Amino acid sequence: MEEVIKLSFLSFPSLTWQGVIVFFLVLYGFYSLASHLYYKLIRQENRNFSKASALIIVQNGEEIIEGVIRKLVSLQEVFYPDWEILVIDNFSEDATLQILGNLQNQYSNIRVIRPRVFGMSSLLEWGIGQCDGDLVILYDLMRKGSNLNKREIKGASI
Structure with missing residues (x-):
């Protein structure tokens, strides 16, 4: 009923x-x-940034760096017509620098720098100063993530 x-x-x-x-x-x-x-x-107020910068700090990240950058490129091309990715390599001892070189040849908006600055806070401060964008997005890939996260990021595609 x-x-x-x-x-x-x-x-x-x-x-x-x-x-x-x-x-x-x-x-x-x-x-x-x-x-x-x-x-x-x-409301398009959030689109008033003239340039967006992604700042990535990486050390020995050969397993994930390519997937992260390719995903960032695909997202930034959609949301920000003028963008850059600045990668600070903190003296990686694996193939990270070679992978970054290949990506730099594919995408003109990627800059790779190996500064002579030590310490995480110094790297962040120095890196933000090197960014040209009005909006800066920070990515810290120096901390080790779980294997699940590495598999998900490594599989990122454009």
Whole structure:
């Protein structure tokens, strides 16, 4: 037996609790769509950056650096027409520098630097000073992640 919802000022004999739930879900869907369109089409304030920079600090990251950079390139080409990726190699002892050289030949907006600065805070401070962008995104690849994260990042494709 279905329960009938009665309001003191209105009466809906065929309206059930399931109908009320569906009504609010549909209403929420319309609200979500309207707010998404508003922020995508009307408010473009976040797009006022003239250039975006991604600063990557890496040491011995041959397993993940190529996937990270290719993913960044694909994202930055969509969201920022003028972008750069600045990679600070903290004296890697594996094939990271060779991989970065190959990527630098493929993409003109990638700069690779091996500074004579020591310490993480000094690298960050120096690297931010080298970025040309109004918006700087920091990536620290010197800390070791889990194998799951490495597999996910390594498989990134354009």
